[in-house]
Amino acid sequence: MIAPFELPFMARALAEIALLAVICGPVSVFVYARRLAFVSDAMTHTVFPGVVIGFVAGGLEGLVVGALVAGLLTAVVLTLLTRGGRVSDDAATAVVLTAMFSIGVVLVSRRTSYTSDLTAFLFGRLLTVTADQLVETAVLAGVVLVALLIGARALLFRTFDPAGAAAAGFRVGWLDLWLNVLVALVVVASVRAVGTILVVALLIVPAAAARMVTDRLAVMAVVGTVLIIGAGYAGLLVSWTASLHYGVALTSASSVVLLLVAAYLLLIPVRLLRARRQRRVPSARRSSVHELVG
Amino acid sequence: MTGPALRYDGVSVGYQGTAVLTHVDLDVRAGQRLALVGPNGAGKSTLIKSVLGLVPVLAGQASVLGADPSAARGQAGYVPQTDTLDADFPVSVRQVVMMGRYRRIGWWRPARAADRRAVAEALDRVGLADRAGHRFGTLSGGQRQRVLLARAIASEPRLLLLDEPFNGVDAVSQDEIVRVLRELSAGGAALVISTHDLGVARDLADVVCLLNGRQWAVGAPSEVLTAEKLRMTYGGHVVDVADGQMMLVEP
Numbered sequence: 001m002i003a004p005f006e007l008p009f010m011a012r013a014l015a016e017i018a019l020l021a022v023i024c025g026p027v028s029v030f031v032y033a034r035r036l037a038f039v040s041d042a043m044t045h046t047v048f049p050g051v052v053i054g055f056v057a058g059g060l061e062g063l064v065v066g067a068l069v070a071g072l073l074t075a076v077v078l079t080l081l082t083r084g085g086r087v088s089d090d091a092a093t094a095v096v097l098t099a100m101f102s103i104g105v106v107l108v109s110r111r112t113s114y115t116s117d118l119t120a121f122l123f124g125r126l127l128t129v130t131a132d133q134l135v136e137t138a139v140l141a142g143v144v145l146v147a148l149l150i151g152a153r154a155l156l157f158r159t160f161d162p163a164g165a166a167a168a169g170f171r172v173g174w175l176d177l178w179l180n181v182l183v184a185l186v187v188v189a190s191v192r193a194v195g196t197i198l199v200v201a202l203l204i205v206p207a208a209a210a211r212m213v214t215d216r217l218a219v220m221a222v223v224g225t226v227l228i229i230g231a232g233y234a235g236l237l238v239s240w241t242a243s244l245h246y247g248v249a250l251t252s253a254s255s256v257v258l259l260l261v262a263a264y265l266l267l268i269p270v271r272l273l274r275a276r277r278q279r280r281v282p283s284a285r286r287s288s289v290h291e292l293v294g
Numbered sequence: 295m296t297g298p299a300l301r302y303d304g305v306s307v308g309y310q311g312t313a314v315l316t317h318v319d320l321d322v323r324a325g326q327r328l329a330l331v332g333p334n335g336a337g338k339s340t341l342i343k344s345v346l347g348l349v350p351v352l353a354g355q356a357s358v359l360g361a362d363p364s365a366a367r368g369q370a371g372y373v374p375q376t377d378t379l380d381a382d383f384p385v386s387v388r389q390v391v392m393m394g395r396y397r398r399i400g401w402w403r404p405a406r407a408a409d410r411r412a413v414a415e416a417l418d419r420v421g422l423a424d425r426a427g428h429r430f431g432t433l434s435g436g437q438r439q440r441v442l443l444a445r446a447i448a449s450e451p452r453l454l455l456l457d458e459p460f461n462g463v464d465a466v467s468q469d470e471i472v473r474v475l476r477e478l479s480a481g482g483a484a485l486v487i488s489t490h491d492l493g494v495a496r497d498l499a500d501v502v503c504l505l506n507g508r509q510w511a512v513g514a515p516s517e518v519l520t521a522e523k524l525r526m527t528y529g530g531h532v533v534d535v536a537d538g539q540m541m542l543v544e545p
Binding site: 150154156161163164167169211216217 | 343346348369370383389393394397402449
């Protein structure tokens with residue numbers, strides 16, 4: 001069970017997942033509570049053309065820079081679009097999402113190595129993570145965690161009661177930008193390892209699964225983090241075993257995500273049991289697995 | 295405190311240059327309880343949001359705690375309607391009340407003993423000390439409204455604005471809220487309470503302001519809650535009942 005991780009590339013892959021888990025767990029709690037599943041999904045798609053442009057211009061190193069520029073730009077645009085809770089949020093977000101994704105596909109299709117490049121951008125290359133890339137992820141993770149810790153209280157207030165937070169003197173527009181930038185940074189940090197499509201799973205499933213077992217936000221963040229690390233370990237092991245012993249080529253990132261979704265499904269009965277014990281509460285719209293579809 | 299907690303002179307408020315409410319003249323002093331009375335859509339919530347600096351003043355002079363409303367942001371306490379909040383939100387009663395302390399605590403610092411004490415006292419004051427650890431959404435509508443009142447109390451405001459605090463609230467919670475509001479104003483806080491319940495306005499308020507698109511009357515409850523003035527405000531949907539009691543009816 002441990003032997004495969006003695007190989008450097010497997011160890012690095014697990015370390016990368018663990019670093020991502022530390023930021024995805026807490027950030028996913030806010031994505032869940034703010035019901036930003038669709039916005040996060042849009043973010044992962046709009047980062048795609050940035051990834052492609054960055055890769056074409058500067059290779060693997062340029063990829064993160066391109067993603068960063070596209071991610072921050074999207075964070076600003078989406079904050080402006082969703083300002084004041086306008087009803088056309090979804091439509092506007094969808095337009096940005098599809099337009100940017102199409103631009104990315106057009107860009108990547110001009111390359112000769114079209115298929116392999118596209119696959120790498122969409123699904124990541126978890127097993128080829130280098131030591132330098134690990135350092136990059138760690139730096140981004142540090143930035144995200146510090147920014148989240150500073151803003152946690154204000155973000156919680158704004159998430160629970162936007163009018164109350166505004167009345168208390170918090171600038172809701174800036175807080176929204178703050179969270180959108182954090183989501184963008186998480187997407188950028190994760191994109192090389194798990195690809196633009198699967199990042200959204202790390203941003204939505206952990207908190208949704210953790211919500212099944214707890215009513216406390218801090219516990220949700222911890223449970224979400226542990227779930228990603230667990231799914232990361234098991235997913236890498238499964239894809240390793242499948243390809244080595246059974247000759248089945250299983251993308252490691254998708255194994256990780258599938259196990260995460262499996263954890264979510266397995267925890268549904270826990271939620272039902274807890275709901276039966278608690279007094280029944282009207283449950284409003286909740287993030288669902290449907291929102292995972294990119 | 296010197297000067298009024300809230301003073302409006304010929305104020306119009308609204309969104310994007312379009313006035314929702316006009317001709318508002320108010321003067322609320324420390325310890326006073328003002329009731330904003332009017333039908334749904336009269337502009338009661340808009341007026342409250344203008345005091346909080348969330349809706350712009352389009353015309354007239356507005357002063358909140360001696361300053362421009364936008365400058366006074368964060369100084370006044372605000373109690374929203376509980377049904378505007380997500381009952382499924384994973385947050386405890388204690389956490390909700392602690393939100394009232396966030397501005398004092400600041401961004402970095404953990405909550406101090408004084409903050410925790412203020413939260414405990416505020417919960418005790420609204421009679422929910424034993425529910426601190428419960429999830430907010432598991433409480434009844436009336437209890438949730440009391441938690442939001444406790445949150446405002448924890449922020450120790452000199453001016454407190456309540457948006458329809460008695461909507462969908464059971465009798466026990468209503469009595470509890472009325473008792474706490476009286477205590478708060480006795481302690482020197484100025485209160486602004488929006489309601490469409492004429493009985494509550496009469497019993498609780500020192501000053502009543504009738505609104506419907508504009509201010510129709512303001513003054514002591516006995517002067518303002520008259521059949522004639524209510525009919526003017528509500529557009530003829532008021533019926534006199536015995537003993538000077540008023541009833542609003544559909545046309």
